[in-house]
Amino acid sequence: MAVTLRDVAVLAGVSVRTVSNVVNGFRHVSPPMRERVQAAIDQLGYQPNVVARSLRRGHTGVIAFLLPELSVPYFGELAHEVIEAARTRGLTVLVDETAGQADREREILDLAANSGLVDGVILSALGMLGREIALLRPRVPMVLIGERLAPQVFDHAGTDNVRAAKDAVKHLVDGGSRRIATIGAEPGTGRETSRLRLQGYRAALKAAGHQVRPGMVQNVDNFHRQDGAVAMRRLLALDEPPDALFCFNDSLALGALRVLFDAGVRSPDDMRIIGFDDVEEGRFSMPTLSTVTPDKPAIAREAVALLADRIGGSTAPPRDVVVPHYVVERESTAPTARTVARKSAV
């Protein structure tokens, strides 16, 4: 059995109360006493039992981060940031995967939020609909990250998807592209991210006086490289393929890039491409990938801050923290001889 507070007390010849006081850094303990107790602690190698402490205190110091899949670059990077942000507040992170499926989200959320194991939950939901989430009553605080699904009920941290998408497409428009396609629509799934980015795409085209042409909006089942590859094949099969492309995330864009290369279509020369997320991978792809970068560290920091605030007892109305985004121009949308010529002609 592990050594307990009592063991230390016996060895030091004091009461458990006193040991507890020095362990928890209480003031009002005489220096000699503190020293004696500390010696006993060191000698026995005592370490507080977090579970017992949690039972007594009513909180555990661990928060759950529920996300679709760690092997997806964006989520791996985001989890890294969340863990980092939590660490600065002395919080430990329990990561669990939902595969983006509603039933697993429900199951895992229920377990995490109601078992007393964690003090709060950060949820990146993909499967559950906003109206379902809004009805949730987790016993511990919950903040939403990414999809802004129930802003009137839960805190949320994320970027302005519509504006960010619009900025991405505007970047293509400004560069002289005319036939701008997009990959990432998910009709019928009710997924916010996809819906909002599509909205931004349409808004940008409209603002530029362009039309949304048939075939230019490619649906996908998922946001993986493979889905981008499949969609790009369909795009290339069009009578009039696009001269530019906005993908709803970088993985889709990277998959599309690969197909483009196989087809002998060059980027940016023949097709300018911009993604979304700014994953590390896009800084080394060929060509390097232009993208919209949501400030991931900021999203993580804000989400953890929001959660810590609730755990601390805040009953303020739900807050929605919008984190800034930036368009990052890399090779995949760099000006080419052709686009430069076209622009100067205007």
Add this chain to the structure above:
Amino acid sequence: MAVTLRDVAVLAGVSVRTVSNVVNGFRHVSPPMRERVQAAIDQLGYQPNVVARSLRRGHTGVIAFLLPELSVPYFGELAHEVIEAARTRGLTVLVDETAGQADREREILDLAANSGLVDGVILSALGMLGREIALLRPRVPMVLIGERLAPQVFDHAGTDNVRAAKDAVKHLVDGGSRRIATIGAEPGTGRETSRLRLQGYRAALKAAGHQVRPGMVQNVDNFHRQDGAVAMRRLLALDEPPDALFCFNDSLALGALRVLFDAGVRSPDDMRIIGFDDVEEGRFSMPTLSTVTPDKPAIAREAVALLADRIGGSTAPPRDVVVPHYVVERESTAPTARTVARKSAV
């Protein structure tokens, strides 16, 4: 306050013992009784307090997976597999990052292993040396993954690094490459992975009657894409650059590939490249990346199995599970006109 076992017992008009029995699916509870209790549970929305249960039972049902960094593709993918493997055994995973630094590994390991919060630990250590790890006496079972650092003390699951590296280089040799460089040595760090893969590289060259030429072994500080890029620049600056390259992981290879492209050197035509890990990214790079694939799901599965076994009380001597690896040939080492010609000339 949350509803407790006692509340349910009162409502159902039975003792807590009976409620506990139905909650834990005990037999020997009369159907009508079970039904009555269940009704009370549903009515109150009762959920067991995991913390209290853990304190009583002495275990929590969560295991820790300590790794260097989730944003590194290999670890993101491995974490995904570990979570998956743990789930099939009803275990939850607490992921924490160490940045591969010895002091943080110590600190986090100490916290995880001795606080009672987790039932066991899977550690992918990079900073701590084997001799230090061998001296560790965590209070909960620990299994090592990746680096085989203290096989006489702790269970371990991983691939045979020497043979895998040897196979990778043999693949280059067999393809007709003559000047084979390698990126990933970490002299002076004491890191096993690097040391073993270098050993495999040397062994393969020796077996083929090749020499290890000066400049052909490129050191790195880390295994990120950027490190591969930097090393590749040095390689290209050599009087006689290599015609093939073995990188100790895929990220290094992907970074190297990018620099190669910028320099106008084509792969596989001018330089054949093989990596290690088989991350998803390498299936979409240009060219797609040949690699040695350790069976990640198997590594995760074995590590979790080993740990579960120890948690279950096994006192068997430390086991070392060697998971198979395979060389995967993709575009970056595909036969080229040149190598084919050279081989047929032999």
Add this chain to the structure above:
DNA sequence: CTGTTAGCGCCTTCAC
């Protein structure tokens, strides 16, 4: 088959 009860290890209110 079901009720009673003693802790699991810790923190904290109450006395001193």
Add this chain to the structure above:
DNA sequence: GTGAAGGCGCTAACAG
């Protein structure tokens, strides 16, 4: 400044 004791919610002996 320090000691004694109750109880956080649950499980599992021990009765009956």
